[in-house]
Amino acid sequence: MTTYRIACIPGDGIGTEVVPAACEVLEAVGAAHDLEFRFTGFDWSCERFTREGAMMPPDGLDRLREHDAILLGAVGYPGVPDHVSLWGLLIPIRRAFDQYVNLRPVRVFEGVPGPLRDASGTDLVIVRENTEGEYSEVGGRMFSGTPDEFAVQESVFSRRGITRVVDYALDLADERGRSLTSATKSNGLIHTMPFWDEIVEERCAERPSVSWESEHIDALAAKLVLDSRKYDVIVASNLFGDILSDLAAGVAGSIGIAPSGNIDPERRNPSMFEPVHGSAPDIAGQGIANPLGTVWAAALMLDHLGHDDAASDVIRAMERLLTDGPRTPDLGGGATTTEVTRALLDLL
Amino acid sequence: MTTYRIACIPGDGIGTEVVPAACEVLEAVGAAHDLEFRFTGFDWSCERFTREGAMMPPDGLDRLREHDAILLGAVGYPGVPDHVSLWGLLIPIRRAFDQYVNLRPVRVFEGVPGPLRDASGTDLVIVRENTEGEYSEVGGRMFSGTPDEFAVQESVFSRRGITRVVDYALDLADERGRSLTSATKSNGLIHTMPFWDEIVEERCAERPSVSWESEHIDALAAKLVLDSRKYDVIVASNLFGDILSDLAAGVAGSIGIAPSGNIDPERRNPSMFEPVHGSAPDIAGQGIANPLGTVWAAALMLDHLGHDDAASDVIRAMERLLTDGPRTPDLGGGATTTEVTRALLDLL
Numbered sequence A, B: 001m002t003t004y005r006i007a008c009i010p011g012d013g014i015g016t017e018v019v020p021a022a023c024e025v026l027e028a029v030g031a032a033h034d035l036e037f038r039f040t041g042f043d044w045s046c047e048r049f050t051r052e053g054a055m056m057p058p059d060g061l062d063r064l065r066e067h068d069a070i071l072l073g074a075v076g077y078p079g080v081p082d083h084v085s086l087w088g089l090l091i092p093i094r095r096a097f098d099q100y101v102n103l104r105p106v107r108v109f110e111g112v113p114g115p116l117r118d119a120s121g122t123d124l125v126i127v128r129e130n131t132e133g134e135y136s137e138v139g140g141r142m143f144s145g146t147p148d149e150f151a152v153q154e155s156v157f158s159r160r161g162i163t164r165v166v167d168y169a170l171d172l173a174d175e176r177g178r179s180l181t182s183a184t185k186s187n188g189l190i191h192t193m194p195f196w197d198e199i200v201e202e203r204c205a206e207r208p209s210v211s212w213e214s215e216h217i218d219a220l221a222a223k224l225v226l227d228s229r230k231y232d233v234i235v236a237s238n239l240f241g242d243i244l245s246d247l248a249a250g251v252a253g254s255i256g257i258a259p260s261g262n263i264d265p266e267r268r269n270p271s272m273f274e275p276v277h278g279s280a281p282d283i284a285g286q287g288i289a290n291p292l293g294t295v296w297a298a299a300l301m302l303d304h305l306g307h308d309d310a311a312s313d314v315i316r317a318m319e320r321l322l323t324d325g326p327r328t329p330d331l332g333g334g335a336t337t338t339e340v341t342r343a344l345l346d347l348l
């Protein structure tokens, strides 16, 4: 019996409804694979922020460090500005634990038609750089409050940062046996993106087993809609990966089920897994949130912890559930979070 | 009879095939509206670059300045890096002539089904900031050639730059009578995008007749696929506008017919009109390029010059042509550039 300590941060809104569902699934699949999960709950959230003035306590990161992985629901709350909630919790965790890969698989499931006439079979993974790039604290304003006011923000790309995420993407493409696409915009962003391209080219040259191409982000966004099946692994900067992964989830008609892994591939620190959807204040408290985004995130966690057999069990159960099981309203059904979770547990 | 001097820069590849077609259309519609066009051709291109080492002559901008508007085909050529061709022609023109609005209408035409199950009726305009923002020369590298190498690039947003493009978008939304959506990413880009949001909010507060909302670029990209009909005028930064407008053209299934206007709304300088598609070296020289992107760009030009009746004639002819006229291969037809142009001239 292997035991894992999992830090659970349900967060706000529907985050508090979907994380418990995913924990149940982990317990069920764990029982079949001789894995034990010890969950520690943390109430870090915007709700806590309005009460105590901080998203998490000063020793928050240290407490997380005692765990093998983190399961996050969603943070966000009407009245608390996004840049407070995110830069007070999500982004510090990504950086403190050097979770430099943001992994976002996107699939068109058989039972989920999606908005495109013809996207069935789409099965891709976006590997997003998760610690540097366009998301940078460097910047500020000048001449505030005057007509001459301006703001600057500096994107910062390091050779080390690009190399490691590209290498990760190459490993993944090699494993999946298909191809790698690198998102760029070297024709517009003439300092950072040519640097990105150079390193991509260098790394790919050392990996002849993977076929690859580079595509400008504008064209790539259009092609994801026109020809989504073509793509396998896409490697992108922090901002481009953010945009492409939401876009691809939209293309698959599955924002409610899309997961995201914030991963330290070297396993020096706990990695963090979360659904892509937000806290959805509009439906919070009604018990109708789709738990499958968090369940899929839990499957990514199992995979990361080295249990790909357990992860596959969860994915297979999800596939079957999506084909003919009950669905929450976001997928056109009328089932509750509990009903979907029950049905999934039955399938396991 | 009003006379306009039009600078034509066909550029490379299919640019040289579609610009003459659009000039014919301008002549035809001009004849019906008492407008005369005097075209001056310029061979500025990557082809010129490989021959003479520069995309345009040193006095290029001065020569353009003598014209009322510019019609550009496409630049780009295998072997000439994008950042050379673009920063040697397209981007200097945008900036020297302070063409601070990049206008990109996107429509789903009846006869052009596109990749989405249900996008018919989509009719939106992207108003992209076209001179500052993320496309910036400020930046460089440090520790080149060492493992510590890094590159930085500074986005620069000015109050003046944001205000004027937002005001333009508000005017347009007011005129179209629907709504304004502002693309942001203030939760990730914490210096520049909150500044953008502040100014959008200020300007919109003074225009109660326009209903508006702000949407993060990642969510907006997904929603453009899921619910494209919802959008009317979208205002966005240089980079976000670039991504969204290609994406929206993809959604409409019409990259081959999408136009772009680089506009100085104050009319101090010539504005520049171009199709969104590139030079397409793969089909260049075959006479099968779709001329409608450039034709639609010419309609935007007519509108900008104050002849919206002439512009409407062109658009109506295009609509009819797309419903049941001949089509080039990119739209699934077998017609040539000449055949499509002829058919359009007949409809005019």
Ligand SMILES: CC(C)[C@H](C(=O)O)[C@@H](O)C(=O)O
Residues within 6 Å of the ligand: A187, A188, A218, B086, B242
């Ligand atoms: C070619 C490139 C520099 C250009 C841009 O990004 O502005 C193009 O994509 C466009 O949209 O006109």
Ligand SMILES: CC(C)[C@H](C(=O)O)[C@@H](O)C(=O)O
Residues within 6 Å of the ligand: A086, A242, B187, B188, B218
């Ligand atoms: C909420 C936001 C800061 C975050 C991001 O952009 O990284 C989110 O969109 C995501 O993709 O996890």
